[in-house]
Each structure stands twice: as structure tokens, then as C-alpha cells.
Amino acid sequence: MPRGTRPIPAEIYVGSMLSYGMGLACWNTKTHSGDVGPVLGDVGTFSAQDGFAKIFNLWDDEESINLTVKAYAGLKSYKAPVRRFKKTKEGRLRRGEIVKSPGVGGNVIYRPDYSDISNFEIRCTSQHGAALMLTSAADQEDLDHLHTLRDHILKYPELFYRHANAIERLGQDESLYIITGSVKSNSCGLAAFGEPTGPDEHPVILANSSRQGQRIASWVWTNQGTANTQLSDPSLDGIKDQTLFLRGFKLDISSDFRSTLGGPASGGGRDEGKSGGEGNDRRTGGEYGDGKEGGAGVGTGGNAGHGGPSFGGGSNGTLGSSSSQFRGNAVQVQSFPDSSRRRSCHPCDIINECLLQATSSSFALSHDDDWLPFLKGRSIWESSPPGAPPLINSYTGVCVIQGVACLVTNLEALRAIDRQEKVNSWLGGAPPLRNWASTTGAIHDRPLFPGGITRGTPSTPPVVQGKIPNPSQLSSTSPTEPSTAKTQELSGIEAKPLGNTMDSD
Template sequence: MISKGEGFPCWNPPRPPNRPPKEIVPGDVGTVDAKESFRKLYNIWEDEDTIREFLHDEDFQVPFQELVERDDHHFVEGYALYSGAESTVVPIAGAGWSFTFTARNAEGACLALTDPASVDSLTEGCSQAVGDFIKQNADGLYSFARARGLQSYTKSPLYFVTSCTKTRSWGMASFINAERECPMKLEPVPSPSNPDQTAFRWTETKQFGKFCTSRPGGVPGVQDQPLFLDGWKLATSEQYRSEWRKSKVAGKVSRRDRDGDNSGSGSLGGSSHQGGYGPQFGGPSSSSNPSGSSHDYGGQAGGQGRSYDSGGTSNLGQDAGEGPLSQQELVRSLLETLKTNHPSDFLNKLMLLEFEASYALTHDNDWKFTLKGLRWDKNGFMTLMNALQREYPFEYRNGIAFFKDSWAPSEAASAGQRVIDGVDVPGSPALPPIDDTDDDDALMDDQDEGSGKTAPATHFPYVYGSQHLQASSSTMQEAMLVDTDAPRPLYHPRSDATPPGVTPPTTAETALVDQILVALDCEKEGVLTAGAVRGRFSSNVLPEGELTTILGLSDPEHSGILTKTELVMSLRMVPGT
């Protein structure tokens, strides 16, 4: 669902009956991942006085909170989002909606809105102010999080919510290795506890056993079920976490004195670190100064930053870095972040390695527009890497690595062309044409004067991406959301055309790929696996280990099928090729 461009998918399981309903709101700080959803530790505005007292810092102050007017109908009831499937949505008189999803790929996910979804969001200026606030107070905010229970989540980055899409009830399902054309349905049924109320139940889900659930409406008026989050993600280096764990026994976190270098060079403890990615991305080497921010993010002039022990006592100290890695270790380390399903984890890891920083900070806006229309798989990974290569976006100051304010990632494709589930769709609109008054077949003439948007008939689902609304012009009783992509096989055949935004292979790159294919005795797609490399590779082209890494990077799902273009994109990731 990352391909939808709504932020990080965060679908909470049903709330336990003994837990009071609680909405996620901007300013909430906690941990977030695809499996555990969001776990709140504190809120920067609600707990400002408590944090100030904990840190013994009278100067501690959070930015002024400024919210965008709440969008109460960001998604209307009956809306459906999906990837790897197609959807049919039918209104049921007096009972809501019936959703039918049919698998079109081997894996995918579906989300059905059985209640409207709203969005609470900070203004863009306030969100940026929160980012600067995090940079200036990273030590204190992490220290307070540990006091609130982060000890059990020492590897988890902190997530600062700036926007949340949420609802009162929903139904979702994900599937792996599903048979094509196999349907699953989410249908309204009488509530077991109250026949006058409507609940929802999944049926025909034999092929969708990975995870299926539906949740009847919760507490009226309380939207305690998050769907998508936007926010800042603050990660720490492994060495910094290791130092904290070692010093925890003594009850004090000690960080070595910073060397006062404010150049963004990545030089720590007096030793020079040659950045692993700067020159490769076409950016500055680690010995040069990238254009820096005017903020002293360490909290003190001259690079002397403020840190706090577990009791809130202020300490001055130096960052502890990740340490240099070999290229194979580097690629392997980055690939591990794909498993978290959150691109911010990958970007933070990249910056921690690049600068040997103690902290790395990324906002979901730094990647979500680039990945719109793409899954977070090898295609999305390569597209994002290519965007970083075109414009070196990183800065480093006083132990914290982050994106430049000028970084403005574009969508995955140019105007008039989008990438949907890895397939080029010429002419597909990039945004839902919900204000297109000429689309009489899809939309009614009812107007919401407050929002300026055309309202679908009887709350028919809004148009989304490559989906469009088809309805009977006479009765408007049945609405169908249809993915306009042409059906495609699960893996084969695939086009070798260069994806949008990717530089076409050079003559030298094509020649090297041909050498590799000849060495593997596999000029056609289908057998580029690690086993084939070990069994038949000639070391006069590339060392076996490097090529194995390349193939693993190209084909993380081990399907054994690659195109020349994918192999070229992988080769670009390994220096010296």
C-alpha cells in the first residue's frame, strides 16, 4: 500500500475490549512498524512540561502547534484501496457496502472502508519546525522515550507523527501465493450482539490466509483505527545503542566529547571517515562540506551537543558512529531494511553509514512521492536509489544526518505516465479527478461547497489513481472500482524497457552485462540465481561474492528471473563495476 502515496500503511488490529479508545494525533511520539503498528510513548505538546522537568532544562521549548483544518471525508464510506487485485463495491440498502476483491497477482493487499476516514495534520511549516526541533533535541527526546518504556525497543527508531489518516472501522486482507481470479468478499451481516447494528465478515477467503480481519464500528465518534501515518523517523546508530546498553548498568549514558567539527564531514573522534556513498551518488566526498543548515543541531555552539543520561542529567559528548563496512556488508545491511516495509528505515540506515552519525532523521515525504505507484520491492528500491543518485540530498551537522530542505522528490513517473504495481500505464492520471465536472458518468452534480470537491452519488467511492468509477447511468445502484492495468503474468514475460526516471544503460554497462550473461551461460532471463553464479561464474568478469551480492540485490524475492536493465541497475550499486 506504499504505492498509494498516502504515507506509511499502519493498520492496527482490533483494540482489546479492556483498552480505552485513543486516537493517534499529530505530536504523538512512539515506535511504528508494519507488524506492531504504532505504540505511543508520549506527545511533545501534551508532555512538554514533563519533558522539561525530566531534562532539567528550563530552555526546552516545543514549536507552536498549527493544524490544518480536519478533513473529515478524506476517504468516504465504501472506498476501497488495493494492490495486486481488482475490486467491486456494491451498495446494500440499509446495510452499507459489499466488497469483492479478486487477486490478479501472486501477492497483494486490500483495504475496505466500512466507515469514513479523516485526516489530522500539521501545517507544512509546523511539520518542518518539528523536524528542526527534533534535530536540536535528539538526545533529550530519546532519553525521555527510554524513560517512558523504550528500553524494550532499543533498536526501534522514534516516530514523530505529523499526520494521521484514521477511521472507526475497516476491513483488510493480504495474500501471498494466491491463485489468480480467486475472489474474497467482505459483506455486511447483523451484529451478533445487536441485530439492529451492522457488522462485517470476510467470506470466500481460502486463498487469503496470510491475514484477514474485519472490525465492526467501535466507539461512536472515536476514530481509533489508523490507516496511514506521516511523520519524522529518528534512528540511532548501532554503536550508540551499544554504548547506551553498556552504560545502563552504571545508570549513566556517556558520549565521548565531540571534536567541534561543524563541517558535516563525517569525521568523528579525530579520525577521517571516507563516506561510503557521497562520491558514488555524485555528491560531495566526506572531506568536503555539503551546504549546511544554519541550525546548531547539537544544541551548543562549535559542535558541542547536549546529551542526557537516563535520569535526564545533561552531558556533553561525541557521537559514536557505525564504523566503516565493506561494500558487501554495506549492501547486505541496506537490504535488511527492506524487511521493515518502511522506506524511512532504509534512508536512515544509509545516512548512518554515510556519515558514521549518531542519529539520522527522515520524513515520509522524503520518499513517498518518489515511490507513488511502486511497491517497496526491488523496483521501488532501485527507483529511490536512482533519485538519490541524481541529486545528493543529505546534510550532516553535529552528529545528525538528514535531508536538505531543498530536497523535493518528484513522483515516480513524468507527467502523463505512472507506474502501477510495476507496470507502465501511459496516460493514467496521477491524482484522483474528483473535481472533474465533465466526468458525468462517474460523478453526480452534488457539490460540497466547503471542500470544492464533487461528491459521488450516494457516497460512491472516490476515484483513486488508476481506478475509475463505473456506474449505471440509469439507476446508479452499482459501483465498480476497476484497475485499468492490463492483466499480466505473475513473473513472466517482463519488459526490459528502462523504467521511468532511470538512466538508460550505457554502452559499457550493456557490454559488462553481456559478459556476465555469457559467463553464466544464460543469455536469456530465468536462471540468474546465486546458485548459478557459484556453479558457473568465471571470476575474470567480477569476483563471485560481488556478483552474488548484485544478484541478491536485483532479485530479493529469489524468483530467478531478471532483465538486463535490472542487472544494470544493480551493477550501479557496487563500486568498481
């Protein structure tokens, strides 16, 4: 957000909770779709203020998606991915726990006989902070074998955007969030601090107001101080329908390609895109098997060069296939206060913005797992102390698969792609950007980082390091001159090439 603009409570809460390492936090935890909120395979949009808004589901809306397919050439039909197993961790967060950001402290006070919780007390010593008070236990649910769903998304990026836009016109900066995991409870209390708690101020207190023999616990804020708070009352049937954290893939589209979408597509309309229910109360998904082992994988394909159709077909598009284009080079993300994603509070949006600018691809795909380990325990509101370890201590590269730019952190996977496609003979002192058109077999070369790399000494994928700022201040840039890049006082996620060469055969 622009300098001098104060973040709203929702942005403070979501941004602060990035440090917990459990996913993208929800300030608005209440159910918006179905009986239990977002479910695996839901596709929609996310904002800090309003949370997740479902548009359709990859599994349940196969028939509706096929109506959109019929409106465009390039694909005869859409087939949903093979249903995968889900993994559930009951009691992932226990009743009485306090999830808090750096600089926030809390206590749980019990009744004299320790029969129940009496109240939660929260203080904040940092400029911004957040706390989640578990008034009921929370369960975690995750989709098993994410690579299968990733391959499926890589096969149909344009189709998913067109179908979503047919149901609900997407905003200029809106990207699609595809749910692969969640943490939900039956009730909770949330607090967002826009300033520290004064030394003479009372702590924020959430008190248990339940009476003896009362079936369902009730809670009340007895002191809120300067914090902004939310309180979610428990449901009568005990269903865990309050969404605390989400995880998933974020699919973004370039501004050039977005302009080609125009008005709503002529495929499945709003009524057809919904699977049932009224308003936002859409069908929440079918049943998944329980367990840890999945079934058969889903094949991928597509041609999807820059601006081309990406409805599917063609060769397999996994990391080891010939349809994957290797981009093992530096990607740099810096802090720019005028980023178009300044109020997103979702690191995936910043990653995708960088990928789109660096590769000129039509689409970019990232997952919350790409940033979760590196923000855990770090405040985004404060600069890192001197000597702090790098944010990412493993190699990270860029790969364009079927017209979709992605991050790849597995160096061996990058080398496998590199060996198979034999793109080590970089042209013009920089690796070629190859867009494969399956209809003609033509290859179009363009320098990825013109003039940024000396011929014959290709850079290794970057080590990402730097200080973590307010994510709403992050933006992205193509690293045409990585050696001269500067880190601002509140820098973004900065990636720069380290080392000399990448091994090749």
C-alpha cells in the same frame, strides 16, 4: 529478511500498501493509546505486526521531559515547540472505497435498491498484495508547517532518545517515530495476500450483515480464501479511532551512540513519562487550532557533533544557517538480505541506516514525505519493467545539521548552505565532513567519500533510481565507490551521482 524467508501477513500488508502513497499503513488498526489512537506529536515505535506504540508526546509531556533534562548536563530546561495548527480533510477516503496495491482488483456490490453496500469482493493476481475496504469514511489529519517540528527535533535528538529510553527500554534496532499525520476511520476490513487468487477460487468477500433498522452496521467475512484478514468493528459513538495510515519523522541513532545509552536514564520514569491512563492508554495530546495558518516558528540550536551532547542551545539550525553542514553528494542504498531492518517495512528506516553509515553521524532524521512520491503505484515485490522512469527525478543531497544526518531534495537549499559555509574547496578529492563544536569552535575535517570523487570535479547530488524490492530486504551502504556499484536483480533504492559539478559562488 533473509532470502527464502516468507513475509508474515503484517509485513505483506504494510509493504504492499507503500504503493498507495498515503503513508505507512497499519495492519493493527486498533487503538493502543488514548481514546483515538496516535495523535500529532506522539513519539513512539512502530512495527508491522503491532503498529504504533506511544511512549510520550512532545507537547503534553513537557514536565516529564524536563525530569530527564535534569539528569544530564548541557541544558537547563526543555521547552515544547509552539503549538501548530492542524489540517483536517474530512472524508479523505469515502465509505465503499477499496484501497489496493498493484495486482489487486476489487468490486463493491450494492443491494438491489442501492440503499447500501452488500459486499466487497477482492482478488489478487500478484504474488503478494493487500486491500483495505472502507466500511466507514476516513478523515486525514496533518500537522501544518512541518519544518517547525523538524527544527525542534534537530535541536533535541539525544534528549528525545534518552527520555524514551527512560520510559521504555528501546530495542537494539528500534527508532523513534514522531507522528505528524494520520488517516483514521470508524471501521474497516483488511486483507493480505501471500499468493495469487487461483482462477477457480472464489474472491475474498466481506459482506454487510446489518439488519434492517440496525443502528450500527456490522460486517462478516463470508469467504477469506488464502488471504489473511482483519476486521475492525465500529464503535458505538462513531469515533474515528482506527488508524489506517500514519506519517511522521523517523529519528534513528547510530550503534556506537546507542551503546552509550546503556540502561534506562534516571530522568522521567515510566510512571512519570505517562500523561495519564492505564497501561498503554496514555494521554493523547492537547487541543490544536483548526485552520491552515500557523503561529510563530520555533528556533533551533545545538552543538551535537559525533557523539557529543545534543540537548540544544547554540545558533539557529535551519537549512540556511551556519550551523548546518553541507553534504551534497551521492548516497547509495542497495538490497542486502541481511539488513538489520529486514522486517521494518518502513523506508525511513532504510534511509536512516544509509545516512548513518554514509556520514558517521550520531543521529539520522527522515520523513515519510522523502519516499512517498517515489513508491506510489509501484509494487515492492516485483522488479521494475525495462524503461521504467527513475524513482526520483530531482536532485537529492545529504546534509548534517547539528549532528543529525538528513536528506535534502531542494537543490537551491543545498547551494545556499554551500555558499554560506564555503566548503567548495573540498579536501583530499572529497567534501570535508565538518563537525562544529560550539564550545570550542573547532572544525574537524574528514573525507565523506574517500577516493570516490576526483579533485576539482565535485559531483552533483544524486538522482535516485532503480527497482523497488521488498523493503524488508533493503539495507544501506556508504558509497565509497559509486561508479562501480551494481544493482541486484531485486535492487534497493539506488542513488548514484549524475552530472559533473555543483554551481558555486
